[in-house]
Amino acid sequence: VDLASSVNEGVASLAVSSASPDISPAAMAANPSQQLPPHIASLCQILQSCLSPQQQVIKQAEEQLKLLEQSQGQASNLLQIAVVDGIDIAIRQVAAISFKNLVSRGWGKEGQEGFIPASDKEVVKQNVLMALVHTPPLVRVQIAECIKSIIYCDYPEKWPTLMQEIFANLSSQDPPKIYAGLYALRMLTRKYEFRSEQDRAPLYQVVNSIFPLLIQILQQLLANQAKTLEVIEMLKLCLKVYWSTVYLSVPPLLMQEDHFHAWMNALKVLLECPVPQGDSQAAKEQWWKVKKWVLHIINRLFNKYDTSKRIKKDDSQYPFAVLFEANCSGQFLQSIMTLLAGLQQGQYISQRCTNLALQYLTHALPNKVTYGLMKPHFQQLMFSVLFPMACFSDEDAELWEEDPHEYVRKGYDLLEDLYTTRSQVIHFFIDMASCKTPCKENLPLLVNHIGAIFVQFMTIAKSGNRDPGLDRQMDGALLILGSLSEKLKSTAPYKDQVEQILHEFVAPVVNHPTGFLRAKAVWCLGMFADFKFKEGRGKGQTFSAFLSQVVYRLQDPDLPVRVDASVALRYFVESVKDLDLLRTVLPQLLDQFMKLINEIENDDLIHTLESIVEKFGDEIAPFAFTICQQLTTSFWKCIEGDDDDDMGALATLGVLRALGTILESVSSIPEMYPELEPLVFPIMYRMLSTEGQDVFE
Numbered sequence: 135v136d137l138a139s140s141v142n143e144g145v146a147s148l149a150v151s152s153a154s155p156d157i158s159p160a161a162m163a164a165n166p167s168q169q170l171p172p173h174i175a176s177l178c179q180i181l182q183s184c185l186s187p188q189q190q191v192i193k194q195a196e197e198q199l200k201l202l203e204q205s206q207g208q209a210s211n212l213l214q215i216a217v218v219d220g221i222d223i224a225i226r227q228v229a230a231i232s233f234k235n236l237v238s239r240g241w242g243k244e245g246q247e248g249f250i251p252a253s254d255k256e257v258v259k260q261n262v263l264m265a266l267v268h269t270p271p272l273v274r275v276q277i278a279e280c281i282k283s284i285i286y287c288d289y290p291e292k293w294p295t296l297m298q299e300i301f302a303n304l305s306s307q308d309p310p311k312i313y314a315g316l317y318a319l320r321m322l323t324r325k326y327e328f329r330s331e332q333d334r335a336p337l338y339q340v341v342n343s344i345f346p347l348l349i350q351i352l353q354q355l356l357a358n359q360a361k362t363l364e365v366i367e368m369l370k371l372c373l374k375v376y377w378s379t380v381y382l383s384v385p386p387l388l389m390q391e392d393h394f395h396a397w398m399n400a401l402k403v404l405l406e407c408p409v410p411q412g413d414s415q416a417a418k419e420q421w422w423k424v425k426k427w428v429l430h431i432i433n434r435l436f437n438k439y440d441t442s443k444r445i446k447k448d449d450s451q452y453p454f455a456v457l458f459e460a461n462c463s464g465q466f467l468q469s470i471m472t473l474l475a476g477l478q479q480g481q482y483i484s485q486r487c488t489n490l491a492l493q494y495l496t497h498a499l500p501n502k503v504t505y506g507l508m509k510p511h512f513q514q515l516m517f518s519v520l521f522p523m524a525c526f527s528d529e530d531a532e533l534w535e536e537d538p539h540e541y542v543r544k545g546y547d548l549l550e551d552l553y554t555t556r557s558q559v560i561h562f563f564i565d566m567a568s569c570k571t572p573c574k575e576n577l578p579l580l581v582n583h584i585g586a587i588f589v590q591f592m593t594i595a596k597s598g599n600r601d602p603g604l605d606r607q608m609d610g611a612l613l614i615l616g617s618l619s620e621k622l623k624s625t626a627p628y629k630d631q632v633e634q635i636l637h638e639f640v641a642p643v644v645n646h647p648t649g650f651l652r653a654k655a656v657w658c659l660g661m662f663a664d665f666k667f668k669e670g671r672g673k674g675q676t677f678s679a680f681l682s683q684v685v686y687r688l689q690d691p692d693l694p695v696r697v698d699a700s701v702a703l704r705y706f707v708e709s710v711k712d713l714d715l716l717r718t719v720l721p722q723l724l725d726q727f728m729k730l731i732n733e734i735e736n737d738d739l740i741h742t743l744e745s746i747v748e749k750f751g752d753e754i755a756p757f758a759f760t761i762c763q764q765l766t767t768s769f770w771k772c773i774e775g776d777d778d779d780d781m782g783a784l785a786t787l788g789v790l791r792a793l794g795t796i797l798e799s800v801s802s803i804p805e806m807y808p809e810l811e812p813l814v815f816p817i818m819y820r821m822l823s824t825e826g827q828d829v830f831e
Contacts (some may be wrong), residue, residue: 170218177202177211178221181228181503188374204249210235210257213565217265223272230269230276237280244287255292259284264297266314269627282321289322290336294323297340309364312351316371317342322376322696323675331383341385342442348372349396356403361410369404373427381434384454388599391457404428405469422484429490432466437497459503469502470494471511474519485555486638488523492558499562499569510577517583523559528652537694540735545694546738560617563818567621571640577621581628584611588639595646605648614656616661623665633667633676644683645722649692656687656695660702665711681706681715688726704742707749720750728764735772740788744795748794755800759809762796765789766813773820790821 170178183195198461202208215221215229241255242248262284289296303315319340326337352372376711379385387393405428409421426570439445440463441454446452470491477483485492495515498504504697508515533541544550551557563580566572591608594601615622615635620627636659643655659680667676686704687699710716716723723746731739743761747754754761772786793814802805 141394146814149378154447155581162599167413170221173207174211174214176224177229178215180233181215184228184232188288203236203240204784205253205256207696208255208316209233209240209250210261211253212236213258213261213265213277216277217268219268223270223807226269226273227276230273234276234280236252237283241283242287251342255288259288259293259296263303263314263318264319267303267308267310272459272610278317278321281318282324285318285321289325292367294354296345301344301347304344304351309368311370313364313368316351316368319348320371320374320378323375327378327381329382334383334385338385338387339385339438341379344809345379345387345393348360348375348391349400352400353396356400361413361417363414363417363420363423365419366424370420370427373401373404373424373431377431377434380431383451388456389451389457389644394454394457395461402465403434404460404468405466406816410559412486422487426484426486426490427578429487429494431468433490433493433497436463436466436494438775440497440501451517451586460501460515463498463501463544464507467494467498467507471508471515474515475524478518484664486553488555489553489558492520494553496565499565499572499610502571502786505569505572509575512572516576516580519582520559521614523555524613526606529570530650534692534694542694542697542734542736542747546697555612560613563614564617564621572623577618580614581622584615587611587827588635592639592642595642608643609650609654612643612651612658615640616654617659619661619665623662632662636662636680639674641680641683644687649690649695652687652690653692653698656684656702658665660698660705663705669710672709677706677710678715680718681710685719685723688723688730692736697734699735700730700742701726704745707742707745710749713749716746716749717753720746721757724761731764731768735768745794745797747792747799751799752802755803756797757804758796758800758806759813762793762810762813765793765796766817769793781789790817793817 138708150587153169173528180195180198180554183191183413184199186192186195201375211231212233216226216233218226221229231474236250237258240248240250242250262281266274277287284293285296300315300318300322303311303318306312322340325819326334352369355365355369355372380388386395404424409418409425413421435458437444439458441452441455441459445455449687461788473483474491474495476487477488498508506801530541534545544554566580567577587607588611591611592606594604604799619777622632638821640655640658643651644659646652646655663677663680667674669675669677671677681703684699684702688703690699697722707716725741727739727746747761766789769786769789797810797814
């Protein structure tokens with residue numbers, strides 16, 4: 135009750151005194167010992183109430199803050215409190231969060247005015263960069279987010295002094311001010327990252343004015359022997375600024391040879407310099423983030439400015455492309471090869487950096503010059519660096535045992551696929567197989583390597599022995615074999631050997647005692663389901679035998695095996711010529727699918743169910759109600775879940791798609807519709823309301 139009373143008193147005081155802030159945030163930060171003005175002290179009381187253990191007091195304080203949002207001086211008052219050292223850090227943090235929320239709601243958007251008074255906005259813009267200088271990290275992160283919002287809305291027309299303020303901070307020789315300048319510059323360049331050429335004039339003004347100073351700062355940071363966390367963070371900001379600036383096109387200044395070489399040399403130094411082993415874990419993590427941004431930049435430049443396929447001579451960017459190809463593409467490739475070679479000696483490389491390094495190698499395959507540089511080391515690269523990454527790992531084993539649902543989610547998550555090293559290894563091999571010279575020179579070696587592992591694995595298996603290390607290599611071999619299926623199915627001499635390989639080395643592993651090998655083998659069979667076997671495509675004894683193995687694994691004790699079997703089944707269903715192969719087991723098949731869909735949200739399962747429904751048409755009618763009942767249960771489970779899960783959203787969309795497929799399949803039996811209506815209509819109502827818009831998006 136006392137706290138609630140103090141909140142009311144504080145608001146009453148603020149109503150009188152907040153109209154004209156007495157002291158600027160910068161002045162208060164410079165002299166924190168002076169007594170707080172009454173209106174600031176009263177606002178501090180309200181913010182203190184937001185930390186109360188009593189929910190009623192918190193709610194009342196939040197309501198009072200909302201009432202004050204549109205009052206003159208509120209934004210600058212909150213900024214003042216966030217800056218002053220003498221105020222309790224918890225109150226400063228609440229003030230910073232309130233300030234961020236107020237700016238987000240009330241500043242407006244580009245071309246639109248918000249409700250924060252113009253005079254208050256001016257005070258904020260005059261002081262917000264200095265607020266970054268004088269605040270601790272917990273507060274700074276909130277202020278930084280506000281700077282982004284203000285720049286996006288006001289620069290350049292309503293904040294014409296920003297470029298001069300950034301330049302002044304960068305010229306100061308004071309690390310906190312340099313950091314603030316770099317952060318503001320990062321947000322400014324980020325605004326124009328995806329802007330078309332006609333909208334980039336303000337960016338080019340910034341580049342011409344500030345980048346000569348920026349490259350000097352970057353070089354000074356590189357020369358600094360004491361690579362503190364602060365220095366590493368500023369290095370990262372410099373790289374982010376460069377990334378946003380050159381993402382769509384390179385400004386004329388950065389095409390000049392002196393600027394080009396200065397930036398490229400800095401990138402090379404950062405890529406090659408070892409991560410200091412004596413640093414804290416936090417510093418090491420930041421170092422790898424610096425290298426990640428270097429790799430982001432050189433991947434973008436190599437992919438965009440490869441003169442052999444991307445840039446024409448009459449393109450304004452052609453001079454940069456020529457410089458990059460002559461001076462950088464090969465040199466960066468050699469640096470990356472050296473970096474990845476460290477994996478053989480057990481050196482640590484972050485997964486994201488490994489992924490980006492492999493992306494660069496993949497881009498290098500079609501380029502004659504860069505492939506020529508890779509060629510002498512290609513076998514070592516394939517078998518000592520890349521192949522081990524494709525194999526089942528300790529992390530996989532832990533996830534398989536402790537959280538099979540998460541194992542499945544990661545295996546089928548499209549976003550995970552973008553960032554994992556294993557997926558990038560597979561992309562590398564697939565791209566290699568599609569490039570004429572790299573394929574001709576290296577695919578036979580890769581296939582022979584896989585074959586040698588198959589033979590060794592089967593020899594040990596027949597003797598009754600087990601080799602855990604070889605089991606993991608077998609997993610990698612099966613993964614690569616299945617991933618290269620399109621190439622192997624259509625290319626001599628491999629297409630003549632496919633059936634024998636599947637019979638002798640893949641099909642037997644479907645019944646292996648090791649779960650992850652069963653999963654990979656059944657998935658691999660699915661990749662070859664549409665192959666034209668000796669008895670034809672989608673028919674014959676071989677096709678039938680493989681299909682039976684896949685169907686049997688739908689009842690496997692391990693969830694990942696059941697999911698991989700269900701996904702593999704889709705390819706068999708799409709290829710099958712004789713539906714009698716499935717018709718006799720259709721009830722059991724659908725029953726297993728319903729159980730699996732109830733157990734895990736996975737869009738690929740829904741795809742297989744759709745394939746079955748489409749294949750059997752109105753024959754699915756006896757099962758339509760049961761299938762729709764299970765699908766609607768899954769829908770409401772997904773749609774009402776608390777997690778913001780992309781896989782769940784995809785599964786929801788898949789359910790809607792499957793329901794449509796089922797309704798279409800029984801369209802020749804209209805008497806079924808009244809039976810299905812109570813299940814389907816609530817979903818239609820929900821999706822056509824505003825609540826359903828997220829799934830549509």
